[in-house]
Amino acid sequence: MNVVVCLKQVPGTTQVKIDPETNTLIRQGIENIINPFDTYAIEEGVRLRERFGGKVTAISMGPPQAETALKEAISLGADEGILLSDPAFAGADTWATSCTLFMALRKLEKYDLIICGRQTLDGDTGQVGPQLAEMLALPFIAYVSQIEEVADGEMRVRRMVEDGYEIMESSLPTVLTVVKEINTPRLPSLRGIARSKSASIPVWGVEELNADPDKVGLSGSFTRVVRIFSPQRVCRGEIFQGDVEDQVDCLISRLKDDGFL
Amino acid sequence: MMGSYKGKGMGNEDYSGIWVFAEQRNGQIKNVAYELLGRARELADALGVELSAVCFGHEVDDVNGLIAHGVDKIYLVDSAELGDNQEDLLTQQLVELVQQHRPEILLAGATALGRAFIPRVAAALPTGLSADCTDLDIDADKRLLLQTKPTFGGNILAVITCPEARPQMATVRPHVFSLHETDGSRKGEIIKVDFKRERYTSRTKLVEFVAEVAETVKIEEADVIVAGGRGLEKAENFEMIQELASVMGGAVGATRVAVDEGWLAYPHQIGQTGKTVCPRLYIAVGISGALQHVVGMQTSECIVAINDDPHAPIFEVATYGIVGDLFQVVPLLIEKLKKR
Numbered sequence: 398m399n400v401v402v403c404l405k406q407v408p409g410t411t412q413v414k415i416d417p418e419t420n421t422l423i424r425q426g427i428e429n430i431i432n433p434f435d436t437y438a439i440e441e442g443v444r445l446r447e448r449f450g451g452k453v454t455a456i457s458m459g460p461p462q463a464e465t466a467l468k469e470a471i472s473l474g475a476d477e478g479i480l481l482s483d484p485a486f487a488g489a490d491t492w493a494t495s496c497t498l499f500m501a502l503r504k505l506e507k508y509d510l511i512i513c514g515r516q517t518l519d520g521d522t523g524q525v526g527p528q529l530a531e532m533l534a535l536p537f538i539a540y541v542s543q544i545e546e547v548a549d550g551e552m553r554v555r556r557m558v559e560d561g562y563e564i565m566e567s568s569l570p571t572v573l574t575v576v577k578e579i580n581t582p583r584l585p586s587l588r589g590i591a592r593s594k595s596a597s598i599p600v601w602g603v604e605e606l607n608a609d610p611d612k613v614g615l616s617g618s619f620t621r622v623v624r625i626f627s628p629q630r631v632c633r634g635e636i637f638q639g640d641v642e643d644q645v646d647c648l649i650s651r652l653k654d655d656g657f658l
Numbered sequence: 659m660m661g662s663y664k665g666k667g668m669g670n671e672d673y674s675g676i677w678v679f680a681e682q683r684n685g686q687i688k689n690v691a692y693e694l695l696g697r698a699r700e701l702a703d704a705l706g707v708e709l710s711a712v713c714f715g716h717e718v719d720d721v722n723g724l725i726a727h728g729v730d731k732i733y734l735v736d737s738a739e740l741g742d743n744q745e746d747l748l749t750q751q752l753v754e755l756v757q758q759h760r761p762e763i764l765l766a767g768a769t770a771l772g773r774a775f776i777p778r779v780a781a782a783l784p785t786g787l788s789a790d791c792t793d794l795d796i797d798a799d800k801r802l803l804l805q806t807k808p809t810f811g812g813n814i815l816a817v818i819t820c821p822e823a824r825p826q827m828a829t830v831r832p833h834v835f836s837l838h839e840t841d842g843s844r845k846g847e848i849i850k851v852d853f854k855r856e857r858y859t860s861r862t863k864l865v866e867f868v869a870e871v872a873e874t875v876k877i878e879e880a881d882v883i884v885a886g887g888r889g890l891e892k893a894e895n896f897e898m899i900q901e902l903a904s905v906m907g908g909a910v911g912a913t914r915v916a917v918d919e920g921w922l923a924y925p926h927q928i929g930q931t932g933k934t935v936c937p938r939l940y941i942a943v944g945i946s947g948a949l950q951h952v953v954g955m956q957t958s959e960c961i962v963a964i965n966d967d968p969h970a971p972i973f974e975v976a977t978y979g980i981v982g983d984l985f986q987v988v989p990l991l992i993e994k995l996k997k998r
């Protein structure tokens with residue numbers, strides 16, 4: 398069973414600040430990590446390979462330093478990594494990102510499953526998985542919390558919905574997004590770390606992908622970010638005074654005035 | 659599957675009107691659809707265009723009622739096969755309707771369903787889409803939808819536009835827009851669309867649905883949430899939280915600590931790695947207000963904090979605060995509320 402895992406390198410914190418002068422995110426001094434949700438995707442891919450054989454290919458679009466994330470994926474059990482990197486890919490929105498991944502998958506030979514994370518920390522969209530599936534014209538299942546069965550080119554999974562879960566079936570290849578309930582990612586093994594050190598990560602750019610430059614990066618993006626800002630916390634807070642009884646009375650009367658009671 | 663190419667074919671002036679996807683589950687239209695319609699009506703008026711709802715399902719209750727919420731037209735696709743929201747069918751049917759009728763804006767709730775299939779609609783058309791927006795506005799001169807969405811777990815907000823492709827698409831977080839008053843005298847039109855099943859393929863199969871959260875109120879949809887944290891100390895003390903929640907007609911939430919301790923099941927966890935909620939009233943009991951928790955509830959309309967540490971960060975986001983021992987405050991609050 399050949400599994401492709403899509404992962405993104407993201408800043409390792411959500412406490413990012415905006416540079417008031419340039420109006421862009423301050424990324425300096427922030428360590429980059431594998432998007433936490435994607436670590437569940439890697440782990441699930443590795444578990445499937447352990448059960449069924451085959452290989453796990455980790456693939457990421459990003460700047461040259463995203464190679465680190467792919468090497469880390471190898472230390473966690475992936476067999477190989479492919480970096481999609483080209484100055485022309487910069488500024489991609491989810492459509493252009495999905496399109497770049499789509500072109501890379503077209504180039505890969507045989508795969509049975511593509512696993513994405515639920516969403517990224519920095520984009521927070523959760524759109525790349527479904528959009529990639531649509532472009533590949535493959536079945537898509539979101540929020541998978543358990544892979545129940547894989548046999549004869551079919552799979553059965555459990556996926557979370559708001560009020561419970563659904564058992565879904567589809568034929569392979571399929572695109573999945575996974576949630577954190579699906580597994581507990583392992584730590585890198587010594588063998589994995591050794592393998593990742595010696596691994597070479599091929600880099601595919603516009604040329605290797607035979608990409609239409611109009612479909613990647615900023616020029617392939619339909620959306621534009623026109624402004625970023627930090628949310629203003631309206632602190633109209635009121636701390637009640639007095640003994641417990643007074644405080645509780647005060648709270649009840651405010652809630653009443655505000656129409657909550 | 660990739661559709662026609664951006665910038666070619668239709669000009670933007672060929673696209674007009676706002677559409678809202680009126681999601682149903684078990685034949686009931688979800689609240690988020692009504693919330694969206696309230697705001698979408700204002701946006702449609704700002705642009706001087708029609709507002710339409712698109713509803714897919716089987717024998718959906720009170721489709722007519724959408725008109726009172728500000729809708730001019732309803733595209734209703736009724737078929738037994740659409741009742742359980744098979745995403746493949748929804749995707750293909752919506753793409754087809756959009757290509758036929760060309761709305762300039764298409765909005766949907768950022769629900770589990772919306773976030774799973776709306777991206778596919780955008781990819782197939784193709785056009786831009788922003789996810790999980792918390793505000794929408796119109797730049798009337800440029801006729802652009804201004805889509806505000808949180809990133810980095812809510813620490814940064816971004817305003818996004820889709821300058822060229824149409825429709826401009828966004829999924830919108832439930833509860834960010836309040837319900838508007840309905841107007842029963844409004845006139846509107848229901849357009850019944852024939853569902854041509856044979857034209858579409860479904861690549862996945864729903865075998866079974868298992869209901870799990872045995873709550874009377876689901877936390878994403880609750881107007882009131884009472885949440886507890888480490889301050890509760892043990893599972894039995896959550897009975898107090900449960901009681902306060904039922905007195906207030908609300909649902910129970912928890913911090914990750916409370917969930918990790920096993921005091922409450924995971925579906926109750928609120929925050930960065932749990933659920934994002936936006937109730938009208940959020941009562942935080944024995945919760946410190948760690949950022950990872952706050953990002954999941956900070957857009958609540960009113961936040962009440964009960965904590966014995968006056969320096970707890972939860973007071974920074976609270977509308978009302980009681981500095982005190984929760985084991986005194988909460989029982990008294992329950993008692994007084996019950997007497998009312």
Ligand SMILES: Cc1cc2nc3c(=O)[nH]c(=O)nc-3n(C[C@H](O)[C@H](O)[C@H](O)COP(=O)(O)OP(=O)(O)OC[C@H]3O[C@@H](n4cnc5c(N)ncnc54)[C@H](O)[C@@H]3O)c2cc1C
Nearest residue numbers: 887888889913914929930931932944945946950951966984
């Ligand atoms: C990557 C990551 C993701 C995370 N995701 C989440 C998430 O999704 N949701 C989440 O909630 N957390 C999350 N966390 C954990 C988060 O950082 C905090 O640890 C957690 O929210 C703290 O929970 P708490 O407020 O219940 O506990 P504490 O921080 O221990 O706070 C307990 C509070 O109760 C008060 N208290 C104690 N006794 C009483 C009493 N008798 N009366 C009144 N007050 C009392 C104390 O003063 C204190 O302020 C995440 C952390 C990480 C690193």
Ligand SMILES: Nc1ncnc2c1ncn2[C@@H]1O[C@H](COP(=O)(O)O)[C@@H](O)[C@H]1O
Nearest residue numbers: 403458513514516517520522523524525
């Ligand atoms: N640049 C990227 N390279 C590879 N995979 C990505 C990239 N961006 C997003 N993904 C995948 O798509 C998922 C959803 O991302 P997003 O739509 O950005 O929230 C992530 O969890 C990844 O699995």
